[in-house]
Amino acid sequence: MSNVQTIVNEISAEVQATRVSEYPVSPLFLNRWSTRAFSTREVSDQDLYTVLDAAHWAPSSFNDQPWRFVVAKTEEQRSVFHQFINEFNLTWVSTAPVLIVVASDKLRDNGDPNGAHAFDAGAAWASMAIQATLLGMVTHAMGGIDRNKARQMLNIPDHFEIHAVIxxxxxxxxxxxxxxxxxxxxxxxxxxxxxLVYEGRIE
Ligand SMILES: Cc1cc2nc3c(=O)[nH]c(=O)nc-3n(C[C@H](O)[C@H](O)[C@H](O)COP(=O)(O)O)c2cc1C
Known part of the structure; x- marks a missing residue:
């Protein structure tokens, strides 16, 4: 599935077998799923940056845009990322051409704590995943990483929280x-x- 009209209008055959929505949501949301089968096909910079651009159009508290992305797209960069991805994830992710650390700044520009940084970073990741789906690509988030090692190897400051590698x-x-x-x-x-939904209040 790669044509944008098809992705938006038709639930793919593999998805139809296991995903049925209760309401008429766009097939786009069902067609996004986290495969572990990545081909080695490279992602163009145009498509990579389109996905990152979509992510940074996510809404955020005070429009602080606390999300930060560290990208690995060369063999050399990926081999650094592979050192902090856990053993299980490495069994399938080693063929993925692009890896992206999603982090967020815990502090606002004036130095105050930003209580919404993680919520906002989640919105950015979701936007990234949806834009990738629209481009016929796939994404898979991984929390199974050694964050201390990632912080040290990628020079990520302490005031950034590391959420996942995509x-x-x-x-x-x-x-x-x-x-x-x-x-x-x-x-x-x-x-x-x-x-999951409560009307009025939780009983
Ligand atoms: C923050 C986060 C961390 C995740 N960590 C892992 C992981 O370490 N390894 C893995 O195989 N999948 C991981 N996943 C994928 C989830 O298992 C997957 O998104 C979930 O089962 C829903 O499936 P779907 O994305 O195909 O809709 C993670 C997903 C998120 C959002």
Whole structure:
């Protein structure tokens, strides 16, 4: 699936099998899922920066835009990132052409703590994932990383919180994944909406 009209208007065959929405949400939201099968196909700078541009159009408290992105797109940069990604994630992510650390500044410009920095960084990551989907690409967030090592190796200041590494690229051949990972290579579902939504107050 790569044509933008198809991505927005049609739920892909692989997604249809496991994802049914209760209300008529855009297929775009169902078609985004976190594959672990990445091909080695490189991402152009144009597409990479389009995805980052979308991320930075996310809303944020006081428009402080606390998100920060550290990108690995060369062999040399990726090999540094691979040193702080955990063992399980490395079994599938080593073919991904782009890795992006998503961090956020815990402090506002005037030095006050920004209580919304993590919420805002989450909005940026979601925008990134949706823009990537629109471009026919795939993303997979990873919290399974050694944050201290990442901080040290990438020179990330203490006032930035490190949230995740995002793998960005193109869908690859799942038969190349280790057996256990292949079995998990299915779009997952969601809890019923009524478990998550409260009208008026929580009873
Ligand atoms: C902050 C965050 C951390 C995650 N960490 C990992 C991880 O370390 N390894 C992994 O395989 N998946 C990881 N995931 C992927 C989630 O398991 C996945 O997003 C979730 O199951 C929902 O599936 P979907 O993204 O396909 O809709 C992470 C996702 C998020 C948002």
């Amino acid at each position: 793998a960005l690229g193109y869908h690859g051949d799942k038969s190349l994944l280790p057996e256990g990972v292949q079995q998990r290579e299915v779009p997952n579902s969601r809890r019923p909406l009524n478990e």
